[in-house]
Amino acid sequence: MNIIKMIVVASYAILGAALGVVIIPSVARDTGVLNAYPWLTNKYIISLIGIVLFFIIFGVFIPRVIKSLRKLEYFIMRHSAIEILFAAIGLIMGLLISVMISFILNLIGSSLFLHVLPIIITVFLSYLGFQFGLKKRDEMLMFLPEKMARSAHLNTYSAAPKIIDTSAVIDGRILDVIKCGFLDGEILIPQGVINELQIVADSTDSVKRDKGQHGLDILNQIHDASYPTRIIHPQKSYNDIDALLIKLAHKYKADVITTDFNLNKICHVQGVKVLNVNDLSEAVKPTVRQGDQLNLLLTKMGKEPGQGVGYLEDGTMVVIDDAKAYVGKHVDIEITSILQTSSGRIIFAKLI
Template sequence: MRSKGMEKLLRLLLVLLGIGVGLAAAQLGLALFRLSHQNADIPAWVPVASYTGMGVLGGLILLLLCPRIIRRVSTLSMEMQREFDKMPANQLLSAIIGLILGLIVAALLRQMLSFFGNGVAGAALTAILYLTLGALGYNMGKRRSREFITMITRLSGAREKSKIRKHGYASRKYVDTSAIIDGRILEIAKTGFIEGEFVIPQFVVDEIQHVADSSDDTRRERGRRGLEILREMRESLKQLVIDPADIEELQDVDVKLLRQARDCGGTVITVDYNLQKAAAVSGVKSLNVNELADALRPAVVQGMELRVHISREGKEAGQGVAYLDDGTMIVIENGKSFIGEDADIVVTSVLQTSAGRMIFARLK
């Protein structure tokens, strides 16, 4: 529904526009008359009457046309709003920037063509330039949004590389499909051990969706798991970006990911051994979640035999306590009688908590 105040304002502006057009028409008519009758003596009241009559006529015409024009403008604005609602944010941004660039070019051209003056011809030329080049820039920006976003990504990537080299800032982390489906990256990211912005390109999201739509039950289940992990990442990670930029000349998702990471000085996170090797060949740094899991695997496992020095009594009756070189506590069943001595033990269980690790053992 249109606002009454806005409708009144539009009526006033249209009437003023009509008066302006009428005055311009009167000026043009008088100028043409003087050109064709150079020696004619025009009474003083003629220009006044011409301007007054044409101004009033133009205002009345547009006043009568106001309802139809307002309806048309309202319909056009609704259509434009629906079109904008359907456009992705990156495409809308690209179209607006294209429009602005088109208007800038039109302004520059109008300055170059200043010999047309500021009369009716100059005003017509100005309107044509702004409308034509503005529309051209808008349409080009809308159609070329992917290339534009890719160019911006590469430019920002160059700045990112410079920051990393100069100040040691954390690089962007590009997460591949295998790492998202694996799921462990979510818990690792939550701990805050990995610094920097997590970037998931849109083509990786599309690949996960494609896997989730597979006819193969196993692939479909993996794809759905990947989508669920992706949803949790978007909800829980503040430093997560879904990058709409694409490299249309490339088809393989892994190659696209490596290209983006290389252009932006980023790091690839994966569980794919082959992708890790390809990253090394391409000069792209990579982090393999499997390697991290291997590094964090406990050095002491159930059934391992150790020789330790029992240093004190435990909390429970008969228990003795020993320590590994890294300070990990070992609680030894029936070890109290060996306090102050070395003893051979067998690990019965390993308890891992956020506070650290505790080992339980018995005498051999």
């Protein structure tokens, strides 16, 4: 039994016992059964009866209460302490205003005003004050001294969590990015990604099996690294791993780390921010411009007649026209054009 469930069960027991002590003797006295059952005045007995009745009547709502408390816990943990503090200040302001309005209504003396409107006003102003304090914290910081306001503003920043995709795990480069400290925010590992890696690792195809085992090794290193990671378990099962990642990204307000070009496009349509490892790799590659001259080893023939192919140190493919005869040799080339895509970069060159 987890802590939240224990708290809910204990609260149910306390409420049931309290209501039993308060209500049962009154009901027994009004119905005239108190004389026949004098033990209904025993506080220990009626407390137990109250607990049992409370669980029988309201026990069906326990899962909903636990779910609501978990949502509240997630809401609080997702925001910084400064945000929660200002939200609490806004809530208190709303309650104080509602007390003053209730006092004014009390002077009017109408029973409708006394019993109905104060409750509505209190609930409305409490919610409004909480949202005001949470959303307008930056403007409220202006009332603080400059140094204190600057410190509080810096503490309100919280990085979005990152959900890692199967393709990014198998690719493996994300591990080096994490170790270098270029990521911020918690790394979330969906259980569906782990299951997909296990399926690939158990494949009869040797290539797929090697990729799956490599992915599991990378995943273990990410989880064991000195970086905040967490395995998340979706409440529903999804046959499509991409749909699962989109759903979790919306739920946790997270970014998605991937090398999958199709998932990149789906996330863009669904309004989810994507961190594409291929795009990062392209961004940090040495800059090669049209007209640059290089000395390159040609390693194989190209697809088109007469073409030769070589590779830069970062793995970028270079296609050279009329260089088939020089495969296996170093040649001097000049860059003529560069084709940039989300899946990689291809450079075209000519002999000089």
